[in-house]
Each structure stands twice: as structure tokens, then as C-alpha cells.
Amino acid sequence: MADNLYRESTEAILLPRIIRLGGNLYGAAFTLMKLVPARHILRKAERDGLIGPRTTVVETTSGTFGLALALQTALMRRPLVLVSDPVIDDNLRRRLADLGARLDICAEPAAVGGFQEARLKRLAEIRAEHPDSFCPEQYSNPENPASYAVVAEHLERALGGVDCLVGPVGSGGSMCGTVRALRAGRDVRAIGVDSPHSVLFGHPDGHRVLRGLGNSLMPENLDHREFDEVHWCPPAEAFAATRELHRGSALFQGPTSGAAYLVARWWAARHPDAKVVVMLPDEGYRYQETVYDDAWLRAGGFDLPLPAGPEPVTDPTRPTDRWSRFAWGRRAFADVVRTAAPEATR
Structure with a gap:
């Protein structure tokens, strides 16, 4: 069902x-639009055994890919952690929270690569804390x-x-x-x-x-x-x-x-x-x-x-x-x- x-x-x-x-x-x-890759990636990962019943989905985003993941993980009944930065707007924050996603905000940019690099580093830390995790990796996943x-x-x-x-x-x-x-x-x-x-x-x-x-x-x-x-x-x-x-x-x-x-x-x-x-x-x-x-x-x-x-x-x-x-x-x-x-x- x-x-x-x-x-x-x-x-x-x-x-x-x-x-x-x-x-x-x-x-x-x-x-x-970001629902197209979010839905495809998560469904394929589930079929391939990369997402199990208690797997936490983790990703870095400041926009609509995070919303797409939140919609899909809410329906899949999987926890979601999104690493973002202060630019994320309040309306999106409220909607993500309502969908059950947890936001982890990087307050300061990295010296090289700005907030996106800072977010990637924080993402690696969170994945190390959650052995049973899956990252869609929107920037590199074919x-x-x-x-x-x-x-x-x-x-x-x-x-x-x-x-x-x-x-x-x-x-x-x-x-x-x-x-x-x-x-x-x-x-x-x-x-x-x-x-x-x-x-x-x-x-x-x-x-x-x-x-x-x-x-x-x-x-x-x-x-x-x-x-x-x-x-x-x-x-x-x-x-x-x-x-x-x-x-x-x-x-x-x-x-x-x-x-x-x-x-x-x-x-x-x-x-x-x-x-x-x-x-x-x-x-x-x-x-x-x-x-x-x-x-x-x-x-x-x-x-x-x-x-x-x-x-x-x-x-x-x-x-x-x-x-x-x-x-x-x-x-x-x-x-x-x-x-x-x-x-x-x-």
C-alpha cells in the first residue's frame, strides 16, 4: 500500500x-523539475538494495532538489538529513520541516569553494555518523x-x-x-x-x-x-x-x-x-x-x-x-x- x-x-x-x-x-x-532525478535515484537505490528499511538519506542542497527528496522520502517513510547554508529561504524551511526533513545548516563558507564546499565537508561528517546512509549525489551521480x-x-x-x-x-x-x-x-x-x-x-x-x-x-x-x-x-x-x-x-x-x-x-x-x-x-x-x-x-x-x-x-x-x-x-x-x-x- x-x-x-x-x-x-x-x-x-x-x-x-x-x-x-x-x-x-x-x-x-x-x-x-528536481523530482525527476530525486524519484528516479531513490527508487533505483531501493531496488538495488542501497536503501533499506532504516536507511537515512543524506544530501547537500539549498533548493528544490532538497524539496524533491523530502517529498519522496516522506512517502517512502525514510529519514532525511539535508545539509544547507543560510541562503535557504524560510518558506522552504517550513515546508521541509513539515515533510519531516532535518536541516543541518553550515554557518560559514569554506575559503575555497564557498558554502558548497563547506556543505560537502559537513555531508561527509554526517555520513560517517550514520553508517546506514545513502547519498543521491546529484552533482556526480550519472x-x-x-x-x-x-x-x-x-x-x-x-x-x-x-x-x-x-x-x-x-x-x-x-x-x-x-x-x-x-x-x-x-x-x-x-x-x-x-x-x-x-x-x-x-x-x-x-x-x-x-x-x-x-x-x-x-x-x-x-x-x-x-x-x-x-x-x-x-x-x-x-x-x-x-x-x-x-x-x-x-x-x-x-x-x-x-x-x-x-x-x-x-x-x-x-x-x-x-x-x-x-x-x-x-x-x-x-x-x-x-x-x-x-x-x-x-x-x-x-x-x-x-x-x-x-x-x-x-x-x-x-x-x-x-x-x-x-x-x-x-x-x-x-x-x-x-x-x-x-x-x-x-
């Missing part, structure tokens, strides 16, 4: 709604990108093929996994959306207001060779696009969705013969007191008009605080950095 419960109730919200956003642009609007094959199948069934996939990049799982599966049937362009001062595509690590995309450490699941183009979207542009998506399409999504929508709309308008899909990862309820609050936007200096388009850059290792883009060309990270910024490899 319990087994059927957790299999069925999370499956009901697993796949995205496919919504035409105008012309040749379609949105894949998820209730909670089952993360593999789980998105079901999303690719869903898109193909709904649209009869995709020419370009646009989406935010964090762990690398959703974009790499989905486009890899889509390319089994046809050539598909992949456009990744990152945050300025994220290391994922070459920027030096720095402070990031926009959460849910970007990273301070390079995840193993990010295969740079999958990407044709990369855009860096600053927070003001992402927030404005999030609100525009809500007003124009009645889609109540978070700011990572807004960032991806901004890029996808721009690219789709310049390639009218291509069928473009944008990944919209999660809903906007966590952001009602921030992104959806005009006073909060004004106070932070985020109430800026949207620019007409991105600024092309030739060196991905030099951050700019404007919306910018770089032709990645399905190349390995080292090859791009060596070509674009040879002094960085000396």
Missing part, C-alpha cells in the same frame, strides 16, 4: 505541462542526467520533435540528460543559461543573487560538449522576465524559469523555423515575498527594464553584469578556455 502510494502520488506531478508561449516557442512547465530520458520522450510525444532546448544549468543533469536523449533521434541545439560569477562556464566564483542555477564548484554531471551556446543572465533581467512570463502566459514560475524564458524568447524570435522548448523548473510560490513583490524589487535595485538582447562576448572567463552570450560550440571546457583566454592556461 505505502509502496503504491509513493509511486503514484509523485508520478502525478512528475512531467511538465507543455504550453505554447507564442509562435515557435513552447514551455515545459514543471511543478518541481543517474541524475539519465533520469531525464522520460522528459525527452514526453517532449517528443507532445511536439513531434524539438529543434532547440533552452534551460538553466546547475548540476548539469536536466539539460545534459534531456538534450542527450533528444539527440538520439535528431540533431538538437542546446542553449545553457547560467548566472554571472558562476564557475560552470568559465567565470571566477563570486557572489550570486540569483539562486537555482550556477555553481561554485564544477559538477561531474555537467558535460560542456552538449552545449552550442551559453547565456549569463543577471538577477534583474531574470526577475523582470519572470514577471513578464506570469503576466503574458499566466505561468507562475520561479526566477530560474524567468532567466531561461528570456533567453529562449530571444533565440526563438531569431530562428522562426525552429521548434524551441524552454525548461521552466519550478513554480513561484517560494518567491511571492521577493520576485513577485514590487517593493522588494525596488529596494534591491532590481526594477530595471529588460534589454533588447544579450551582449556577445569572446572570453567566457571575464564576467559582465549584463545579459551576455557566448558561442560554446559543443566543446570541452578546457578547449574553450584555452582558445578564448590562452593566458588563463599558462
Whole structure:
């Protein structure tokens, strides 16, 4: 009975709604995109005997992967410990607590790698304290990108093929996994959306207001060779696009969705013969007191008009605080950095 419960109730919200956003642009609007890898990884681990009746699930996260794990472990009746940092918002904290998850907060960042490195160290300590534990390891577990094959199948069934996939990049799982599966049937362009001062595509690590995309450490699941183009979207542009998506399409999504929508709309308008899909990862309820609050936007200096388009850059290792883009060309990270910024490899 319990087994059927957790299999069925999370499956009901697993796949995205496919919504035409105008012309040749379609949105894949998820209730909670991270549920795709969380559900897949935990179910496979249980089948493989890695999760037993008293196993504690432990993971590092500051966002929606933790929520997805909490939903799944609550239905599986397994304890969950999430290692996070002070940036985790109060609304998410309350929901995690209601689902029975225990939060372990790292108060200070590591000298190198910031809070993500501090969280990884704390994660190792907790696992040492719990011999019967399982870590999904979203950044390095190949089952993360593999789980998105079901999303690719869903898109193909709904649209009869995709020419370009646009989406935010964090762990690398959703974009790499989905486009890899889509390319089994046809050539598909992949456009990744990152945050300025994220290391994922070459920027030096720095402070990031926009959460849910970007990273301070390079995840193993990010295969740079999958990407044709990369855009860096600053927070003001992402927030404005999030609100525009809500007003124009009645889609109540978070700011990572807004960032991806901004890029996808721009690219789709310049390639009218291509069928473009944008990944919209999660809903906007966590952001009602921030992104959806005009006073909060004004106070932070985020109430800026949207620019007409991105600024092309030739060196991905030099951050700019404007919306910018770089032709990645399905190349390995080292090859791009060596070509674009040879002094960085000396």
C-alpha cells in the first residue's frame, strides 16, 4: 500500500505541462523539475538494495532538489538529513520541516569553494555518523542526467520533435540528460543559461543573487560538449522576465524559469523555423515575498527594464553584469578556455 502510494502520488506531478508561449516557442512547465532525478535515484537505490528499511538519506542542497527528496522520502517513510547554508529561504524551511526533513545548516563558507564546499565537508561528517546512509549525489551521480530520458520522450510525444532546448544549468543533469536523449533521434541545439560569477562556464566564483542555477564548484554531471551556446543572465533581467512570463502566459514560475524564458524568447524570435522548448523548473510560490513583490524589487535595485538582447562576448572567463552570450560550440571546457583566454592556461 505505502509502496503504491509513493509511486503514484509523485508520478502525478512528475512531467511538465507543455504550453505554447507564442509562435515557435513552447514551455515545459514543471511543478518541481528536481523530482525527476530525486524519484528516479531513490527508487533505483531501493531496488538495488542501497536503501533499506532504516536507511537515512543524506544530501547537500539549498533548493528544490532538497524539496524533491523530502517529498519522496516522506512517502517512502525514510529519514532525511539535508545539509544547507543560510541562503535557504524560510518558506522552504517550513515546508521541509513539515515533510519531516532535518536541516543541518553550515554557518560559514569554506575559503575555497564557498558554502558548497563547506556543505560537502559537513555531508561527509554526517555520513560517517550514520553508517546506514545513502547519498543521491546529484552533482556526480550519472543517474541524475539519465533520469531525464522520460522528459525527452514526453517532449517528443507532445511536439513531434524539438529543434532547440533552452534551460538553466546547475548540476548539469536536466539539460545534459534531456538534450542527450533528444539527440538520439535528431540533431538538437542546446542553449545553457547560467548566472554571472558562476564557475560552470568559465567565470571566477563570486557572489550570486540569483539562486537555482550556477555553481561554485564544477559538477561531474555537467558535460560542456552538449552545449552550442551559453547565456549569463543577471538577477534583474531574470526577475523582470519572470514577471513578464506570469503576466503574458499566466505561468507562475520561479526566477530560474524567468532567466531561461528570456533567453529562449530571444533565440526563438531569431530562428522562426525552429521548434524551441524552454525548461521552466519550478513554480513561484517560494518567491511571492521577493520576485513577485514590487517593493522588494525596488529596494534591491532590481526594477530595471529588460534589454533588447544579450551582449556577445569572446572570453567566457571575464564576467559582465549584463545579459551576455557566448558561442560554446559543443566543446570541452578546457578547449574553450584555452582558445578564448590562452593566458588563463599558462
